[in-house]
Amino acid sequence: MLHQFFGGVHPAEHKDLTEHKATTPLAEAPAQVIIPMAMHVGAPCKPVVAVGDEVKVGQLIGETTGLGAPIHASVSGKVIAVEPRPYGGGGMMMSVVIENDFQNTLDPSIKHRDNVDALTGAEIIEIVKNAGITGMGGAGFPTHVKLSGAVGKVDTLILNGAECEPYITSDHRLMLERGEAVIGGARLMAKAVGLKEATIGIELNKPDAIAHLKELVGDAGDVHVEGLKTRYPQGAEKQLIQMITGRQVPPGKLPADVKCVVSNVATAAAIYDAVTEGRPLTQRGVTLTGGAVAEPKNVLAPVGTPVSHLIKMAGGFKVDPDRVLFGGPMMGNPIYNLDVPMMKSSNCILSMTKEEAAEQDPAQTCIRCGKCVEACPMHLTPVFMRQNIAKRRWSDAEALNVMDCIECGSCNYICPARLPLVQSFRTAKFEIRDLAAKAKAAKEKEAAKA
Numbered sequence: 001m002l003h004q005f006f007g008g009v010h011p012a013e014h015k016d017l018t019e020h021k022a023t024t025p026l027a028e029a030p031a032q033v034i035i036p037m038a039m040h041v042g043a044p045c046k047p048v049v050a051v052g053d054e055v056k057v058g059q060l061i062g063e064t065t066g067l068g069a070p071i072h073a074s075v076s077g078k079v080i081a082v083e084p085r086p087y088g089g090g091g092m093m094m095s096v097v098i099e100n101d102f103q104n105t106l107d108p109s110i111k112h113r114d115n116v117d118a119l120t121g122a123e124i125i126e127i128v129k130n131a132g133i134t135g136m137g138g139a140g141f142p143t144h145v146k147l148s149g150a151v152g153k154v155d156t157l158i159l160n161g162a163e164c165e166p167y168i169t170s171d172h173r174l175m176l177e178r179g180e181a182v183i184g185g186a187r188l189m190a191k192a193v194g195l196k197e198a199t200i201g202i203e204l205n206k207p208d209a210i211a212h213l214k215e216l217v218g219d220a221g222d223v224h225v226e227g228l229k230t231r232y233p234q235g236a237e238k239q240l241i242q243m244i245t246g247r248q249v250p251p252g253k254l255p256a257d258v259k260c261v262v263s264n265v266a267t268a269a270a271i272y273d274a275v276t277e278g279r280p281l282t283q284r285g286v287t288l289t290g291g292a293v294a295e296p297k298n299v300l301a302p303v304g305t306p307v308s309h310l311i312k313m314a315g316g317f318k319v320d321p322d323r324v325l326f327g328g329p330m331m332g333n334p335i336y337n338l339d340v341p342m343m344k345s346s347n348c349i350l351s352m353t354k355e356e357a358a359e360q361d362p363a364q365t366c367i368r369c370g371k372c373v374e375a376c377p378m379h380l381t382p383v384f385m386r387q388n389i390a391k392r393r394w395s396d397a398e399a400l401n402v403m404d405c406i407e408c409g410s411c412n413y414i415c416p417a418r419l420p421l422v423q424s425f426r427t428a429k430f431e432i433r434d435l436a437a438k439a440k441a442a443k444e445k446e447a448a449k450a
Contacts, residue, residue: 004242007379035071041139043067058072134281185268202226286346405429409422
């Protein structure tokens with residue numbers, strides 16, 4: 001039985017630009033890849049290669065120093081730099097730059113595995129860890145940590161195939177083109193966390209993907225494919241959980257607290273590749289779209305490919321873009337330097353014209369219409385949160401649960417006054433975390449004196 005989540009909006013989809021275009025390898029491989037040592041939640045990796053080293057596809061080039069996931073070479077060639085480079089997350093990040101030899105030579109560790117059915121759940125999780133797999137829907141959380149934390153604690157595994165963000169179609173194409181890998185990955189994840197079943201949630205605007213995966217599952221009954229009424233932000237894990245199970249994740253809690261674990265369909269396919277073929281996460285499908293590019297398409301690209309090269313592969317800009325984003329128009333992050341590389345979580349490069357971006361007038365005065373409250377899927381009160389933030393009353397904003405904001409942009413989208421609500425909430429989160437860190441440091445300093 002399907003349920004409903006609170007709030008949500010219905011932005012124009014714009015998926016017609018690429019939804020019927022098959023994912024293809026890049027017509028021209030990048031001459032260089034720039035691989036940041038931070039493509040995941042947690043501490044950056046430590047480079048384990050040096051300038052002048054020859055590397056192969058899938059070779060370890062960055063090892064974890066704590067919470068994180070290892071990083072591997074996405075092309076074969078020579079390391080020409082290990083230094084800070086511009087980073088899609090903002091600022092500079094230590095990166096390994098590889099000059100591509102265009103041979104695509106695989107590391108000897110990449111081998112087909114024949115004994116997949118004999119693997120234990122713990123062995124699957126270890127393979128996922130060594131393959132450097134992270135959440136590929138945008139968050140970038142290390143998948144092995146999510147899976148190991150779910151063992152014995154969850155009764156429901158959900159795969160997110162909703163892809164509710166406008167413009168993006170990389171997951172849609174993946175489900176059509178590599179459905180066997182998605183289904184196989186779902187089964188491996190279920191085994192890893194000790195379950196016998198998994199559910200894949202897909203919005204009804206992708207009927208071909210729903211039908212295809214159902215056909216692949218057949219009568220097996222271990223993977224359930226659910227069609228979900230199209231509504232943004234259905235792909236957010238808390239909303240997806242409520243839609244499929246009816247369970248609501250309490251404020252400040254995680255899916256595991258309601259016995260659920262959620263992962264992206266692209267992550268499932270990456271797990272299938274790692275377990276069956278021994279291939280770490282070195283490439284991914286990316287939607288190149290927006291009215292500013294000449295040839296919108298879906299491509300399979302090596303991690304670390306510069307955005308400028310991806311734009312070139314889409315025929316370049318036919319008009320000057322108003323903005324270029326990693327991700328979609330609702331939650332995407334702006335790209336200020338086209339030399340930054342795509343990362344493991346980069347599912348889309350969106351280049352919007354001024355007309356698409358609908359350049360907004362300067363913010364007007366809030367008219368207290370309450371539309372932002374109605375649209376917020378997290379039951380928050382954006383109008384009051386922003387009032388407190390404008391007066392720098394951080395504790396009051398925190399009391400209104402601003403930290404639970406998932407930054408989906410529904411309030412921005414619906415606001416008739418065009419107020420930059422999400423931007424103010426991001427500022428508040430930063431300030432609240434900063435104050436908490438300073439208070440913790442002061443407390444530790446006092447304890448040290450005692």
